[in-house]
Amino acid sequence: MSEEIVRSNWTASTNVRRALVIKAIFICVLAVITLLTHGWQIASAVAYGGTVALLGSALVWYHMWRAEKRAGNDAQKSLRIVFRCAVERLVMTIILLATGFAVLKLHALGLLVGFITTQMLAFLDSLKNRV
Numbered sequence: 001m002s003e004e005i006v007r008s009n010w011t012a013s014t015n016v017r018r019a020l021v022i023k024a025i026f027i028c029v030l031a032v033i034t035l036l037t038h039g040w041q042i043a044s045a046v047a048y049g050g051t052v053a054l055l056g057s058a059l060v061w062y063h064m065w066r067a068e069k070r071a072g073n074d075a076q077k078s079l080r081i082v083f084r085c086a087v088e089r090l091v092m093t094i095i096l097l098a099t100g101f102a103v104l105k106l107h108a109l110g111l112l113v114g115f116i117t118t119q120m121l122a123f124l125d126s127l128k129n130r131v
Contacts, residue, residue, distance in 0.1 A: 016060075017061070019122065020054065020058060020061065022121070023057060023122065026117075026121055027046075027050035027114065027118060028047075030050060030114065030118075031114075041106075042107045042110040045100070045106035045109075045110030045114065046113055046114035048104070048106055048114065049106075049110065049111040049112060049113065049115035049118070050114035052093060052114075053114075053118035053122070054118060056089045059085065059088060059092060060089065063081055063082070063084070063085035066081060067081040097111070097115070
């Protein structure tokens with residue numbers, strides 16, 4: 001039984017890493033296409049927005065790993081880790097998007113396109129895995 005749990009956790013972790021790599025490749029392709037069609041300013045905003053979404057996914061992966069190591073079968077600890085992950089991801093996303101808009105003065109539409117399309121990729125990937 002324990003070996004099945006370890007194998008299941010390893011598979012889940014591998015799937016998450018695969019999804020992170022796919023997102024990173026998608027961001028690069030999207031940024032290159034944007035660079036060729038709209039120039040470097042919008043392409044950098046698209047890349048930044050996509051990276052914000054990628055960092056959010058990486059944070060979720062880290063907390064999954066952390067919950068696996070620390071919480072084990074304790075539902076209360078797992079719930080605390082999941083709640084903390086949600087709060088950290090929200091705060092990180094707000095700070096990084098605000099930095100992109102206000103401090104870096106990136107193209108707003110490009111930043112949102114990069115962020116939203118990368119998030120949609122994650123959503124579509126999760127639908128594919130459920131079917």
